[in-house]
Amino acid sequence: MAADTTTATAPDPRGSGAGAPVLVIDEVGKRYGGVQAVDGISLTLHAGERIGVIGPNGAGKTTLFKMIAGDVIPTSGSIQLFAKDVTRIGAARRARMGVGRTFQISNLFRDMTVLDNVRVAARGGSAKARVFWWPQRANDAVSNRAIDALAQVGLHGRRDDIVSDLSHGEQRQLEIAMALVGEPQILLLDEPAAGLSAVERVTLKQLIEELPRTLPILLIEHDMSLALGLTDRVMCMENGRHVVTGTPDEVRSNETVKEIYLGRRDKR
Ligand code: ATP
Numbered sequence: 001m002a003a004d005t006t007t008a009t010a011p012d013p014r015g016s017g018a019g020a021p022v023l024v025i026d027e028v029g030k031r032y033g034g035v036q037a038v039d040g041i042s043l044t045l046h047a048g049e050r051i052g053v054i055g056p057n058g059a060g061k062t063t064l065f066k067m068i069a070g071d072v073i074p075t076s077g078s079i080q081l082f083a084k085d086v087t088r089i090g091a092a093r094r095a096r097m098g099v100g101r102t103f104q105i106s107n108l109f110r111d112m113t114v115l116d117n118v119r120v121a122a123r124g125g126s127a128k129a130r131v132f133w134w135p136q137r138a139n140d141a142v143s144n145r146a147i148d149a150l151a152q153v154g155l156h157g158r159r160d161d162i163v164s165d166l167s168h169g170e171q172r173q174l175e176i177a178m179a180l181v182g183e184p185q186i187l188l189l190d191e192p193a194a195g196l197s198a199v200e201r202v203t204l205k206q207l208i209e210e211l212p213r214t215l216p217i218l219l220i221e222h223d224m225s226l227a228l229g230l231t232d233r234v235m236c237m238e239n240g241r242h243v244v245t246g247t248p249d250e251v252r253s254n255e256t257v258k259e260i261y262l263g264r265r266d267k268r
Pocket of ligand 1: 037
């Protein structure tokens, strides 16, 4: 197995209490015809850890996310979840193994209530689950779990509203509730701040911060300040390749990151 790409000098921000690996990405690559979208990326996410993946447009973040979630099968390398090789296992089985994830393109049923969306997600979230959907008692086990998940993201008070009446930011909060209702062992967030206003980003950041520290999170995010503010370690990619992995401070001050991500050199 290839070594983790963490920089040799980077101190482990989790200290001696670092948990066991829950996700091990080993030299993973994905080629689409002539395009090497992801090229030999290695990264390990430990129990209780939060990792951000940043990079400019076309860096390969989404492709990497899809390989971790099981939407896309890598053309090289391997992925382990909870010490099991899942490289060729699809998204539905990974979800049953404890992977909770959000989607870049909204996965919401916009004509249903907020609570019913989370109840559908609790039952597997498929279109089939919706076809056979019918209103249930307010206090059944699925509804109670759904209400708990809504409370975790601050949407408890909007549970009877129709989704199309929610703001864009609230819809993102709902998507996170739908990921949480399955009681995941790992949470994958795919560009959760995309398209949100500055105010909505603050709300989103706060709700992610307040999720239980025991839940490992891998966050793919174009918004560098959000990713750096929420995570223990950050990996920066460019053109499918690894650039640097380190603490948020190390990544923030890295000259290569400044140049390729912010498009400038430090002028100090
Ligand atoms: P963005 O922030 O713009 O979403 P990204 O970092 O998520 O970018 P990817 O979407 O993973 O980057 O794309 C990486 C490269 O792979 C790009 O050159 C893209 O055009 C290419 N690519 C991604 N998906 C496919 C596909 N299905 N078929 C062909 N090329 C693809």
